[in-house]
Amino acid sequence: MEYPLHITSEIGELQTVILHRPGQEVENLTPEYLGRLLFDDIPYLPIIQKEHDYFAQTLRNRGVEVLYLTNLVTESLHSPEIKKQFVQDILKESKIRDKSTFYNLQEYLLSLDTKEMVEKIMAGVRKSEIEPSKKIHLFEMLEDHYPFYLDPMPNLYFTRDPAATIGNGVTINRMMEKARKRESLFMYYVIKNHPRFSKYDIPIWSNRNNSEFPMEGGDELVFSKDTVAIGISARTSAKAIEDFAFNIFKGQDEIKKIVAIEIPKSRAFMHLDTVFTMVDYDKFTIHPNIQGPGENMNIFILEKSKDEEILKITHKTNLLETLKEVLGLKEIALISCGGGDIIAGPREQWNDGSNTLAIAPGVVVTYERNYVSNKLLREYGIEVIEVLSSELSRGRGGPRCMSMPLVRKEI
Ligand SMILES: NC(=[NH2+])NCCC[C@H](N)C(=O)O
Numbered sequence: 001m002e003y004p005l006h007i008t009s010e011i012g013e014l015q016t017v018i019l020h021r022p023g024q025e026v027e028n029l030t031p032e033y034l035g036r037l038l039f040d041d042i043p044y045l046p047i048i049q050k051e052h053d054y055f056a057q058t059l060r061n062r063g064v065e066v067l068y069l070t071n072l073v074t075e076s077l078h079s080p081e082i083k084k085q086f087v088q089d090i091l092k093e094s095k096i097r098d099k100s101t102f103y104n105l106q107e108y109l110l111s112l113d114t115k116e117m118v119e120k121i122m123a124g125v126r127k128s129e130i131e132p133s134k135k136i137h138l139f140e141m142l143e144d145h146y147p148f149y150l151d152p153m154p155n156l157y158f159t160r161d162p163a164a165t166i167g168n169g170v171t172i173n174r175m176m177e178k179a180r181k182r183e184s185l186f187m188y189y190v191i192k193n194h195p196r197f198s199k200y201d202i203p204i205w206s207n208r209n210n211s212e213f214p215m216e217g218g219d220e221l222v223f224s225k226d227t228v229a230i231g232i233s234a235r236t237s238a239k240a241i242e243d244f245a246f247n248i249f250k251g252q253d254e255i256k257k258i259v260a261i262e263i264p265k266s267r268a269f270m271h272l273d274t275v276f277t278m279v280d281y282d283k284f285t286i287h288p289n290i291q292g293p294g295e296n297m298n299i300f301i302l303e304k305s306k307d308e309e310i311l312k313i314t315h316k317t318n319l320l321e322t323l324k325e326v327l328g329l330k331e332i333a334l335i336s337c338g339g340g341d342i343i344a345g346p347r348e349q350w351n352d353g354s355n356t357l358a359i360a361p362g363v364v365v366t367y368e369r370n371y372v373s374n375k376l377l378r379e380y381g382i383e384v385i386e387v388l389s390s391e392l393s394r395g396r397g398g399p400r401c402m403s404m405p406l407v408r409k410e411i
Helices: 024-028 045-061 071-074 082-095 098-112 114-123 183-193 238-251 321-325 345-352 371-379
Strands: 014-019 064-069 148-150 162-167 169-172 204-207 220-222 225-231 257-263 276-280 281-284 296-304 310-318 333-336 357-360 362-368 383-387 405-407
Touching: 014 045, 014 071, 014 357, 024 114, 045 362, 045 383, 064 071, 071 114, 071 183, 082 098, 082 114, 082 183, 098 114, 098 148, 098 345, 098 362, 162 183, 162 405, 169 183, 183 357, 204 238, 220 276, 225 238, 238 296, 238 310, 257 281, 276 357, 296 321, 296 371, 296 405, 310 321, 333 371, 345 371, 362 371, 371 383
Parallel strands: 014 064, 169 204, 225 257, 281 333, 362 383
Antiparallel strands: 014 405, 162 169, 220 225, 257 296, 276 281, 296 310, 357 362
């Protein structure tokens, strides 16, 4: 089998992608815990699954190989030792500190068939599901209304965030939000243990297990063979970007520039890809509100310097000019979400109008509901493939967030 990772652009023909079909984790959302689980409403499971299947089929129809996270994780836990280690890691990261609860949960999970176990961990474990151990401590005797031992992970269908392919390596991210921290453990086990990946020594540019600072895939955009953009956002810290830059410059020679782009730290903006995506060689979608007065922004280009301990950092303020410079182009079009209209713009951005998934240069998958942005993209000559989105959009992520590309053709 060929080397399993190759991403040198945002727009090269998509070959292989990881998706996660929403499952029972979505049924474990209740109004009380929506905020902490990063949802704004409760999706209706049969419909969100139908919409997700439509998305997957749309990609397959265009020749994309679709891999499902649940299958990959299941296939990665191929020995009793790995399975047990995985369960213990999950329980530790779920902060199960009480020994007998830890033991009971471990027994319960290990008694399940591997795929069922993986789905159970994703869905969450309610307190009522396991035998209450004999209560011996004071804290156990106190009434605790919180329903879960293991929280559900309803954001898993945004496979883009916990891990991202860059060049021939990956970032397996330390997630910013508590609700998403455990998600990247799945990809860690896949990269380390799945036969498709484990036989290669895959470089990990940013590793959840030893990085101190948060970074998420929604902020990671591969502009070209030699340039990667990373959002400095509510989810990705400047320190994480600097550590990543040192690692990637040390581990390979192709990528020479990291463009760090600061965006406002708000929930509507969240990641760089909620406000800015690449749709063609010379075209990007943008939510104009990321630019300040006079279109000023904080942009920094990070490069190697002669001193191994320090990076060369150049400050820029104009996005368009910086894009032209790093991509070596004379003209670039920035296509405004909702046509820049004061109502349609923020409305469509809230439903991920700028969050396009390019599957080839000038060919993108978008949510059908963002009709103003879609029409505008077509006017710019982009082929727009629309997918269903009533329930999928409730999680605040679009086609780019819902996909983790592994391989794209060179452009
Ligand atoms: N790459 C993205 N834009 N991802 C969107 C993730 C949405 C998810 N509810 C969260 O808050 O984390």
